[in-house]
Amino acid sequence: MKRVTMVDVAKSAGVSKSTVSQYLNKRFDYMGEETKLRIEQAIEKLGYQPNIVARSLKQKRTSTIGVIVANILHSFSTQVIRAIEDTCRDNDFHVIVCNADDDPVTEEKYIQMLLAKQVDGMIIFPTGGNLNLYHSMVQRNYSVVFVDRIIEGVNIDVFLLDNENASYLAVKHLAEHGHSRIGIVTPSLERKITPRIERINGFKLALNKFGLPLETGYIKSMDVDKLHVGLKEMFSLPVPPTALIASNDLSLYEVVKFAKESGIQIPSQLAVVGIDNVPFATVFEPSLSVFAQPAFEMGNKAAELLLKRIEHSDLVIEPQIHRFQPTLLAGKMPKNDNMLFF
Amino acid sequence: MKRVTMVDVAKSAGVSKSTVSQYLNKRFDYMGEETKLRIEQAIEKLGYQPNIVARSLKQKRTSTIGVIVANILHSFSTQVIRAIEDTCRDNDFHVIVCNADDDPVTEEKYIQMLLAKQVDGMIIFPTGGNLNLYHSMVQRNYSVVFVDRIIEGVNIDVFLLDNENASYLAVKHLAEHGHSRIGIVTPSLERKITPRIERINGFKLALNKFGLPLETGYIKSMDVDKLHVGLKEMFSLPVPPTALIASNDLSLYEVVKFAKESGIQIPSQLAVVGIDNVPFATVFEPSLSVFAQPAFEMGNKAAELLLKRIEHSDLVIEPQIHRFQPTLLAGKMPKNDNMLFF
DNA sequence: CTGAAAGCGCTTACAG
DNA sequence: CTGAAAGCGCTTACAG
Numbered sequence: 001m002k003r004v005t006m007v008d009v010a011k012s013a014g015v016s017k018s019t020v021s022q023y024l025n026k027r028f029d030y031m032g033e034e035t036k037l038r039i040e041q042a043i044e045k046l047g048y049q050p051n052i053v054a055r056s057l058k059q060k061r062t063s064t065i066g067v068i069v070a071n072i073l074h075s076f077s078t079q080v081i082r083a084i085e086d087t088c089r090d091n092d093f094h095v096i097v098c099n100a101d102d103d104p105v106t107e108e109k110y111i112q113m114l115l116a117k118q119v120d121g122m123i124i125f126p127t128g129g130n131l132n133l134y135h136s137m138v139q140r141n142y143s144v145v146f147v148d149r150i151i152e153g154v155n156i157d158v159f160l161l162d163n164e165n166a167s168y169l170a171v172k173h174l175a176e177h178g179h180s181r182i183g184i185v186t187p188s189l190e191r192k193i194t195p196r197i198e199r200i201n202g203f204k205l206a207l208n209k210f211g212l213p214l215e216t217g218y219i220k221s222m223d224v225d226k227l228h229v230g231l232k233e234m235f236s237l238p239v240p241p242t243a244l245i246a247s248n249d250l251s252l253y254e255v256v257k258f259a260k261e262s263g264i265q266i267p268s269q270l271a272v273v274g275i276d277n278v279p280f281a282t283v284f285e286p287s288l289s290v291f292a293q294p295a296f297e298m299g300n301k302a303a304e305l306l307l308k309r310i311e312h313s314d315l316v317i318e319p320q321i322h323r324f325q326p327t328l329l330a331g332k333m334p335k336n337d338n339m340l341f342f
Numbered sequence: 343m344k345r346v347t348m349v350d351v352a353k354s355a356g357v358s359k360s361t362v363s364q365y366l367n368k369r370f371d372y373m374g375e376e377t378k379l380r381i382e383q384a385i386e387k388l389g390y391q392p393n394i395v396a397r398s399l400k401q402k403r404t405s406t407i408g409v410i411v412a413n414i415l416h417s418f419s420t421q422v423i424r425a426i427e428d429t430c431r432d433n434d435f436h437v438i439v440c441n442a443d444d445d446p447v448t449e450e451k452y453i454q455m456l457l458a459k460q461v462d463g464m465i466i467f468p469t470g471g472n473l474n475l476y477h478s479m480v481q482r483n484y485s486v487v488f489v490d491r492i493i494e495g496v497n498i499d500v501f502l503l504d505n506e507n508a509s510y511l512a513v514k515h516l517a518e519h520g521h522s523r524i525g526i527v528t529p530s531l532e533r534k535i536t537p538r539i540e541r542i543n544g545f546k547l548a549l550n551k552f553g554l555p556l557e558t559g560y561i562k563s564m565d566v567d568k569l570h571v572g573l574k575e576m577f578s579l580p581v582p583p584t585a586l587i588a589s590n591d592l593s594l595y596e597v598v599k600f601a602k603e604s605g606i607q608i609p610s611q612l613a614v615v616g617i618d619n620v621p622f623a624t625v626f627e628p629s630l631s632v633f634a635q636p637a638f639e640m641g642n643k644a645a646e647l648l649l650k651r652i653e654h655s656d657l658v659i660e661p662q663i664h665r666f667q668p669t670l671l672a673g674k675m676p677k678n679d680n681m682l683f684f
Numbered sequence: 685c686t687g688a689a690a691g692c693g694c695t696t697a698c699a700g
Numbered sequence: 701c702t703g704a705a706a707g708c709g710c711t712t713a714c715a716g
C-alpha cells in the first residue's frame with residue numbers, strides 16, 4: 001500500500017505541487033476556479049491525505065501539545081485532561097497524554113521526549129523535581145503552563161484551587177453543623193506538594209478563625225497506604241474528633257474504609273467532608289459532602305492560555321497564579337448533638 | 343532561541359552528520375572510540391536533542407499510536423488508557439488520546455487526523471458508525487485494534503469482557519443470596535453497542551438457567567438521563583423486584599440515586615449488583631457488589647498486540663475476539679428473606 | 685495566476 | 701572507519 005503524496009495529486013491534476021500546496025492551505029487569492037476544481041477532483045480520486053509530519057518539519061510547529069499529569073487515575077486529572085482535549089480540538093490541536101506517576105525521573109524523560117517530538121507547548125502537573133528543566137524551558141521562552149502545583153521560584157503560570165479557602169469552607173461547613181472537634185487527614189507532606197500544604201494551612205487558619213481548638217492528635221499526614229494506622233491512633237484518643245476533613249480523594253477513601261471497618265457510622269457518629277473530585281460521592285450513603293475543584297473550567301482555562309502563548313510567542317504575558325473556587329456538593333449531614341455531652 | 347541541529351553537532355565534533363546519525367542510532371560497529379567521545383562531548387556541550395519529526399519523516403514511522411475512546415470520563419476507559427500508556431512507555435512509544443464522545447462524526451475526524459499525523463497504529467473503542475473507514479484501514483493493512491465493542495463484519499481484533507458471563511455471574515450471585523425477582527437496567531440499546539446487548543442477553547439466559555421468571559417490567563433500557571422514569575415504573579409495579587443489576591457505571595449511579603430519593607434501602611430492601619468499574623463502590627454503604635472488568639490487563643494486552651502488529655506488519659496474525667473474565671468486588675449483602683412472603 | 689528551487693532535520697545505502 | 705549525496709513530503713519566497 002503505497003501512500004499517495006502531493007506529487008501524485010499534482011501529476012493527476014496537471015499542476016505543480018506548489019499549487020496543490022496553495023490549494024490545501026486555502027491560499028486561493030489568485031487561483032483559477034478551474035485549477036481549484038481539478039485539484040479537488042484529483043484529491044478525491046486518489047484519496048490523498050496530507051502528511052502532517054512533513055508539514056510540521058517544514059513549518060517548525062506540530063499543532064500538538066503535551067500534557068503530563070501526576071496520575072491519570074485521579075478523577076481530577078481525568079476531568080482536566082478531558083477539558084484540555086476539548087479546547088484543543090476546537091483549535092485543531094492534538095494532545096499527547098503522559099503519566100509521570102509523581103516521579104521526577106519519569107517526568108524528565110517525558111519532557112525530553114515531548115521536546116524531541118517538537119510539541120508546541122506543555123501543560124504539566126509538576127512533580128517539582130526538575131527545577132533545572134523548568135528553568136531552561138522558561139529561559140528558552142518555551143510555552144508551558146502548570147496545573148495544581150506551584151513551584152517556588154519558577155516563573156510559569158499555575159492553575160489551581162484556592163486550597164486555603166477550600167479548607168476554610170470545609171471547616172465552616174462542619175462548624176455550622178455543630179462540630180468543634182475537627183480533624184484532617186492528608187497524604188504525606190514530605191514532598192511539599194502545594195495543595196496538601198495549603199489545605200492543611202488553611203485548616204489551621206480556619207480553626208483559629210472559628211475559635212476552635214487545634215488538636216495535634218487530630219491531624220494525620222502520611223502515605224495514603226499507612227493512613228489507616230494514623231486513623232486508628234486518632235480514634236483511640238480519649239476524646240476523638242466528631243468530624244474529619246479528607247484532603248483529597250484517596251484519603252477520603254481511606255477514611256470511609258476505616259469507618260466502615262471500625263463500625264463508625266457516617267454521618268451520625270462522624271461527619272466527613274472531602275476536598276477533591278469524587279464522582280458518585282453524593283449519591284452514596286454515607287452522604288459525604290465534597291468540595292470539588294472546577295476541573296473542567298481549570299482545564300479549559302489552562303489550555304486556552306497555553307494556546308494563546310503558542311500563537312503569540314512574541315507577546316509577553318507575565319505568568320500568574322490563577323486561583324479557582326471550590327464548589328460544595330453536599331450530601332445530607334445531621335446537626336451534631338454530641339458536643340452537648342462535653 | 344535557535345534550535346541546535348545535527349550539523350551543529352557535526353561541525354563541533356569535526357565529523358560529518360552521517361557519523362553523528364550513526365552515533366545516535368548506536369551503530370557503533372566500526373566507529374572509533376575517539377570519534378564517539380568527540381560526538382558525545384559535542385552533544386553535551388550544545389545541549390543537542392534530535393528532532394523526532396525529521397526522523398519520523400525519513401523513517402516513515404512515528405513511534406506514536408492513537409487511542410480513541412468513547413468517553414474518557416468512564417473509569418474503565420481511564421484505566422485502559424493508563425495501561426496502554428504504561429505498555430507504550432516500556433516500548434518507547436507515545437500515545438495521543440482522543441475522545442470521540444460516542445459520536446461517529448467526531449470519531450471520523452479523529453481517525454483522519456491521526457492518519458494524517460502518521461501514527462503507527464490505533465486502539466479504538468469504536469462507535470460503529472464508520473464502517474467504510476474501518477474497512478479501508480483493514481484493507482490497507484493498517485494496524486488497528488478495537489476495545490469493548492465488536493463491529494460485525496469488520497475483521498479487527500477486539501478486546502472485551504465476557505459480558506454474557508458477567509451477567510450470568512451477577513444473576514448467580516443474586517440467586518445465591520435468595521433473590522428470584524431480579525431486574526436489570528441498561529443504557530439505550532438502540533445503537534447496538536456490544537456490551538449492552540450481550541449483558542442483557544446474558545441476563546435473560548441466566549434467568550432461564552436458574553429457572554427464574556423473566557418479567558418484562560423488570561427490564562429497562564433507555565438513555566441514562568431518563569432511567570429514573572423507568573425505575574419509577576418498575577417500582578410502581580404491584581410486585582417490584584428485590585434485586586437489580588446495573589449494566590454499567592452510569593446506570594448504577596442512577597439506581598443508587600433513585601433508591602436514595604425513593605427511600606429504598608440498599609441492600610436490605612433492594613440488592614444491587616453492578617457490572618463495570620466503579621472506584622469506591624465497595625467501601626461505601628450501601629455495599630454494592632460489582633463485577634469489574636480487568637481494565638489494566640485488557641489495556642496491556644491490546645497495546646501489546648498492536649505494537650506487535652506494528653513491528654511485524656509483514657506477519658499475518660488472524661484477528662480474534664479476546665475475551666476477559668470479570669472479577670467480583672463484593673460488598674456485604676444479606677440473604678433475602680422477602681421471598682418467603684410470596 | 686502558476687511553477688522551479690531551496691530547505692526543514694534527519695537516515696541510509698553506497699563509495700572509498 | 702567515515703563522508704557525500706539523495707531523499708522523506710511538505711511549504712514558501714521568488715520569478716515570470
